[in-house]
Amino acid sequence: MVSYVLRRLGAGLVTLLLMTLLIFTLVRLVGDPAHLMLPPEATDADRELFRQQLGLSGPLPLQYLDYLVALARGDLGQSFRFSAPALEVVVHRLGPSLLLTGAAMAFAVVTGVSLGILGAVQPGGLADSLARLFSAIGQAAPPFFFSLLFIRLFAVEWRLVPTSGYGTLPHLILPTLALGWYSAAGLLRLTRANLTEVLSSEYVKMARAKGLPERVVLVKHALRNVALPLVTFAASQFGILLGGAVSVEAVFAWPGFGSLIVEAISQLDYPVVQAAVVVSVALFMAINLAVDLLYAVLDPRIRYGH
Incomplete structure (x- = not known):
């Protein structure tokens, strides 16, 4: 298990380095912050001096090398816009996004799995029909549509x-429902389909034949x-929800991580964009590793290399 974790961490480090190289190059293709942040009457000499102060005047390979050295020290740069450490800016805005995403994920898991169980246990019944309706509506429109609809109905x-x-x-409340409904619908369909198949299997019929209570069988x-498939799907949905929260945060004026990235790109705040990518990649890798380790807990037959 330890060797497996170390291998995953090593592979994650390589992925992180590749992502830093990619985002470091791409953000510099978007535009020059000297033209955006300095007044129109600034001269070429003023702009060059400004780039030197921001560390943007040297060749790109040297800039990237300096960035990696600073990154190894835990320094992700200074925000051009906020005049504060980029990591501090990102972490400050990451908290509200994690709160919203966590609440949406909890709503999706509790609602989706519960309705999926009801639909599988009572196929064709009233609960199953309502669950199907909930799933169809949840997957019929994007989260920002539900955001606007909920504001109109419940707030206005x-x-x-x-x-x-x-x-x-x-x-x-409203951002959670708007963001989590789509994932809840997906979990509902997955739970119902898998549970329906399992409930018709031979070993479940054998458990019932032994006289076990239906609750124990279930x-x-x-x-x-x-x-296992539910955990896998939920883990993938967490990343999707965190990325898809941008539109919901914009509608509800939620001061989150996604809106910060949009603002940083529009303002050409290179350090904040780079810090946001580093934090996002590290967070997703940690979630995936935790899910893989959880597999061994849920299914003792799964063993990772020693």
Whole structure:
């Protein structure tokens, strides 16, 4: 297990280096911050001096080497726009995004798995019909559509929750529902399909023939065997939700990570964009590694190399 983790960390480090090289090159193709941040009357000499102050005047290979040396020390640069460490800016805005994504993921898992179980246990019944309707609506439109719809209904018409903002539980409700509905619909369909197949399998019929209570059959024998695909899907959805939160954050004026990246790109704030990519890649690698290790807990037959 330890050797497996070390191999994954080594592969992750290589991936991280490749991503830093890619984003370091791409952001410099977008534009020159000297033209954006200096007034139109600035001379070429002023712009060159400005680039020197920001460390953007040397050849790109040397700039990248300096960036890697600083990165090894934990220094991701200074934000051009905020005049603060880029990592500090990113981490400050990452918290609200993780809160929103975590809440949306919890809503998706609880709602999707619960409705999927009801649909599999009572196929063709009222609960199954409602679950199918929930799934169809959830996958029929993107999150920003539900964001606008929920604001219109629950905030403007019925005045139940705030239209936008951040900081309290009522502010979290609508963004959570808008962002998490699509993933909940996917988990519902996956849970229902896998559980329906498992409930018709021979070993479940044998468990029932032994006189085991239906609750024990469902939890111990059926759900345990559909846990792996559900965990895999949920882990992939977490990354999708974190990336897809940009539109929801924009609609609800949520001060999150996605909106920061958009602002940094539009302002040509190279250090913030690069820091955001580094943090995102590290976060996704940590999630994937945690999921892989969780597989061994859920299924003792899975063994990683020693």
